[in-house]
Amino acid sequence: MSKENVLEIRDLHSSFFTDSGVVRAVNGVDLVIPQGKIIGLVGESGCGKSMTAKSVMGLLRYPGRIESGSIRFMDKELVGLPDKELRKLCGNEMSMIFQEPMTSLNPVLRVGRQVEEAILVHGKAEKRAEAKKLVLDMFEHVGIPEGEKRYSCYPHELSGGLRQRVMIAMAMVCRPRLLIADEPTTALDVTIEAQILQLMQKECRESGMSILLITHNLGVVAEICDFVYVMYAGRIVESGSVCEIFDHPAHPYTRGLLHSMPVIGGDQEYLYAIPGAVPNLLRLGAGCAFCGRCEKAQDRCREEMPELKAVGEDHFSRCFLHETEG
């Protein structure tokens, strides 16, 4: 693998083995995260975004597991790595921020102690006093004022924005190479969202950390990402640089997503919505998973799965349209 890539996911399949059948939540995903870049992963709810992240972090639990594929982090293969080894990487070399700051902190532990835990688990500090100093530095870094006072607060004493900052401090206190942010701002209001995004962007620029930003908010993607992957029903349907995706969306699904964004000052009376819903992953046909909702679906779409094909420079899309158009 090339030196600049922090994470390379190749043909990853992760599934849930339920009583009613195998749910292929991640169905052959390829994803590359270069160093120092912010990569966006967008898609509707239930399309496998979080499953991809959890596969990387080894957080899949019964009945879910990785079936096949490869996840290379730096020069380590994560698929098949014993849990003990993986736990050494997690929080240290790569870490994750969760969607819900309200429930992602243990209610009975002081927040300072929880952040400190990451340091102590990975042996980054010998003594608690040392660790506490690191925590307070981190608190200041992520913009938690009066860190000394916050250190001994319980999570319920902090607001959502502060809690998410604590989560970020927890994820970044060991200076990871890769940060996976799973909808970090979904539960926050817009002003706090902007602050949190700025903070992540700053971190990325200053320390060369890479970020995988999972979101369904295209505005956020346009704001801070360098490269975007669009996911649908467990597959990557389009990938490209932010400019390419926003200026020349190739896949009908991406076009639909962009079209459903409300426009300020636009004269549209109704907000556009992609018709239908995400298909049941238990009953996926042979064809393109989007064909049931696609305006331009042809007979071929129902029978065959299109391949990811280059439609521009560093721009790929999974659709038969490009063959006929191009």
Add this chain to the structure above:
Amino acid sequence: MMATEANVNINAEIGEKDGVKAKLRRLCRQNPLAVISAFVIVAVIILAACAPFLTPYREAQQDLLARLQKPSSAHIFGTDELGRDVFTRILYGARVSLVIGIIPPAISLVIGIVLGLAAGFFGGKVDYVIMRLADIMLSFPSLLLTMVLMYTMGRYANSIVCIFAALALAGWASVARVVRSQTLSLKEADYVEAARSIGVGKWKIMFRHILPNCIPSLIVLYTLNVPSCILSESTLSFLGIGVQPPAASWGLMVNQSKQFLFSMPWLALAPSVAIMIIVLAFNFLGDGLRDVLDPYLQTR
């Protein structure tokens, strides 16, 4: 200027504290009975601890010339058939009841926590084996179980130690069930996943992240287990297989006074009322604590 503004904002965001003091105040207001019970328990503990200073008699001191006396200023609750002062024996009996009320539930709590955590966290075969063991324990009448244990162990060990072992063994199963069910739901919690994502190991997650969240229900379970253990000891002693004479125990005193039940009722009444008071006090306290600590009942 920006910084100060942010400070003000963040200070405003911090919610009000629902600390220990507030909880205690709520307990006093909503459930005075629980508070009274707590005082009663403390009083009994003090009385039991200071027994030698509160009475001129010794626990097993016999005075055969003053047998079966009515309550008087010398003997507040009268004397029994061997001329022993009943008040003195009640005080010393409280020691037995308190020790048996407090220690065996503590032992079963520890066993129950460890087994319940293991069952809930590891699941699978571990869970199956531990829970079937608990089912067997719970389906067996606990009094019968303790009686069997007392009979078989009585030859090898001191009777108090036997009672400890028997009651602890009979009590762990219900603790394990509660801990297991809480562990099952808590291990799916976001913060457990977050802890895993920063590399915290299994054991730390079990004891640092899951166990502290079980504590409110464990406190309640413990305070409700105390009276049932006190009752079991009284029952065993009444049946003659618990505390052995000449040591004093309330159950034993009821047993020894049963032949005078109609001629000298105070002999049986005094220990019976003592048992009733301490059991009720622990029960009321347990109920009160549950109201305060149970998050689902806090909305009232």
